[in-house]
Amino acid sequence: MDNREQVAAAARRLATEGLLVGTAGNVSLRDGDRIALTATGVVLRDCTEEQVTVVSTAGDVLEGDLQPTSELDLHLDVYAATGAAAVVHTHAPFSTAVACVLDELPVIHYQHLLLGGPVRVAPYATFGTAQLAANVREALADRQAALMANHGSVAIGGSLEKAVENALLLEWLATLHHRASELGAPKTLTDEEQADVIHQALQRNYGTTSRVNVDSNNPSSDNPTPHNPGSNNQEKS
Numbered sequence: 001m002d003n004r005e006q007v008a009a010a011a012r013r014l015a016t017e018g019l020l021v022g023t024a025g026n027v028s029l030r031d032g033d034r035i036a037l038t039a040t041g042v043v044l045r046d047c048t049e050e051q052v053t054v055v056s057t058a059g060d061v062l063e064g065d066l067q068p069t070s071e072l073d074l075h076l077d078v079y080a081a082t083g084a085a086a087v088v089h090t091h092a093p094f095s096t097a098v099a100c101v102l103d104e105l106p107v108i109h110y111q112h113l114l115l116g117g118p119v120r121v122a123p124y125a126t127f128g129t130a131q132l133a134a135n136v137r138e139a140l141a142d143r144q145a146a147l148m149a150n151h152g153s154v155a156i157g158g159s160l161e162k163a164v165e166n167a168l169l170l171e172w173l174a175t176l177h178h179r180a181s182e183l184g185a186p187k188t189l190t191d192e193e194q195a196d197v198i199h200q201a202l203q204r205n206y207g208t209t210s211r212v213n214v215d216s217n218n219p220s221s222d223n224p225t226p227h228n229p230g231s232n233n234q235e236k237s
C-alpha cells in the first residue's frame with residue numbers, strides 16, 4: 001500500500017475507534033526524507049489518499065494539492081528528536097480529559113509499560129506553535145506517547161501500526177484511570193513491580209504472537225493452532 005493510502009487508512013481507523021473526531025487530529029508516516037501526513041481541514045473518518053500531503057523533513061510540500069496539518073511543526077520536531085517512523089496526534093476524549101487535570105498519567109496497569117513509563121503531560125501552548133512542538137518533544141523523552149495539557153495526545157511508533165496501537169493504548173489507560181478514580185484513589189505500581197513486569201515481558205516475548213508446540217508424536221500435524229491469534233496487545237491478558 002502506498003504511504004499516502006496507509007496514512008489515510010490509519011486516520012479512518014482512528015476515527016472509527018473514536019480517537020479522531022471530525023477534523024481534529026492528524027497522522028503521519030516517515031519514509032526516509034519524505035513524510036506523508038494528513039492535510040488540514042480533512043474530515044478524518046473519510047480521509048482519502050488525495051487528502052494526505054507529502055512534505056520534506058524541512059516541511060516543504062513534495063506531493064499533494066492540500067496544505068499539510070496545522071501541527072506540521074509538531075510532527076517534524078518529533079521525527080527529528082525521536083527517530084520514530086510514525087506520529088499520531090488526537091483529541092481523544094479520555095486522553096484529553098486527563099490532560100486537563102493531571103501533570104502525569106501514572107502507571108496503574110502493567111500494559112502501561114509498553115509506553116515506556118508514566119506518560120508526561122506537556123505544558124500548554126497554543127496549537128500549531130513551535131513552543132507546543134518543543135513541549136511535546138520534551139515530554140516524549142524515552143516514551144512512546146505524551147499528553148498535551150488542555151489539548152490531546154501524541155503517540156509514536158517504529159511503524160504506523162505501532163503508533164496507532166500506542167494511541168489506542170493511551171486512550172484505554174486514560175479511560176481506566178478515569179473509571180478507577182471514580183471508585184477511589186487508584187493504586188500505582190511500585191518501581192519494583194514495574195521492573196518485574198519488564199523482566200517477565202522479556203522472558204515471555206510479550207506482545208508477540210506465538211504458536212503452540214506441535215506434539216512431537218504427531219508430526220503429521222502441519223496446522224498448529226496459534227496460541228494467541230490476536231496481535232492487539234490490549235486483548236492479551
Ligand SMILES: [Zn+2]
Nearest residue numbers: 025090127152
Ligand atoms: Zn490538536
